[in-house]
Amino acid sequence: MRKPIIAGNWKMNKTASEAKAFAEAVKNNIPSNTQVDSVIGSPALFLQELMASSKGTELKIAAQNCYSENAGAFTGETSPAALADLGVQYVIIGHSERREYFHESDADINKKAHAIFANGMTPIFCCGETLETYEAGQTAEWIENQITAGLVGLSNEQVASMVIAYEPIWAIGTGKSADATIADEICGVVRNTVAKLYGKEVSDRVRIQYGGSVKPENIAEYMAKENVDGALVGGASLEPASFLALLEGVK
Numbered sequence: 650m651r652k653p654i655i656a657g658n659w660k661m662n663k664t665a666s667e668a669k670a671f672a673e674a675v676k677n678n679i680p681s682n683t684q685v686d687s688v689i690g691s692p693a694l695f696l697q698e699l700m701a702s703s704k705g706t707e708l709k710i711a712a713q714n715c716y717s718e719n720a721g722a723f724t725g726e727t728s729p730a731a732l733a734d735l736g737v738q739y740v741i742i743g744h745s746e747r748r749e750y751f752h753e754s755d756a757d758i759n760k761k762a763h764a765i766f767a768n769g770m771t772p773i774f775c776c777g778e779t780l781e782t783y784e785a786g787q788t789a790e791w792i793e794n795q796i797t798a799g800l801v802g803l804s805n806e807q808v809a810s811m812v813i814a815y816e817p818i819w820a821i822g823t824g825k826s827a828d829a830t831i832a833d834e835i836c837g838v839v840r841n842t843v844a845k846l847y848g849k850e851v852s853d854r855v856r857i858q859y860g861g862s863v864k865p866e867n868i869a870e871y872m873a874k875e876n877v878d879g880a881l882v883g884g885a886s887l888e889p890a891s892f893l894a895l896l897e898g899v900k
């Protein structure tokens with residue numbers, strides 16, 4: 650049985666005081682982590698504050714990115730070793746916004762995945778296709794390629810323990826969600842790709858999220874699907890009441 654995981658991705662939103670107020674508002678209302686892993690992915694600037702505010706509670710904290718080296722002359726980058734030292738558990742990598750606006754390649758993302766595991770954290774690895782690829786009927790091939798390249802060299806145990814988020818680019822922030830049937834089908838493609846590369850035992854364990862215009866009103870439809878183990882949520886994770894409602898939708 651795979652434990653559900655709901656992760657908010659705040660993207661580049663909030664100030665430190667707003668991040669702290671959010672954590673204070675939600676931290677005592679997070680469901681037990683025997684039911685669901687509840688995660689907030691924050692800008693690096695607020696991670697230390699969020700770690701302090703959420704200490705001893707069921708709220709887990711993710712970074713939205715990191716570099717693939719632990720230290721050195723990499724101006725402006727965030728060290729995975731420093732994230733691990735803060736107690737951060739998850740790092741989102743390969744988000745379509747980073748691939749598109751910051752030109753991250755599959756190889757860059759793969760190096761980050763290795764660095765995250767080397768520091769004892771868990772990657773939330775994002776994949777997803779454009780509307781053009783979707784309409785051309787090439788989604789499955791696209792997703793297989795992103796996963797194959799992004800996970801190169803990881804061990805079976807590492808892949809089994811990670812989280813893979815399927816986020817169709819055409820459904821991100823557009824209000825146009827892939828319906829639950831499509832989400833389940835493509836999350837199934839993700840799982841089959843993992844099975845082909847790492848075997849069935851690994852693909853039965855890896856957790857797969859759907860992301861793209863998930864809201865409290867539609868979360869239950871996604872969670873009811875066989876291949877969907879959780880959600881990666883942007884806009885609807887920004888307000889405490891909405892984030893808590895997403896978690897309620899899983900219970």
Ligand SMILES: O=C(CO)COP(=O)(O)O
Binds near residue numbers: 658820821823860881
């Ligand atoms: O990109 C996303 C999460 O990483 C999805 O964003 P929205 O939930 O705002 O569509």
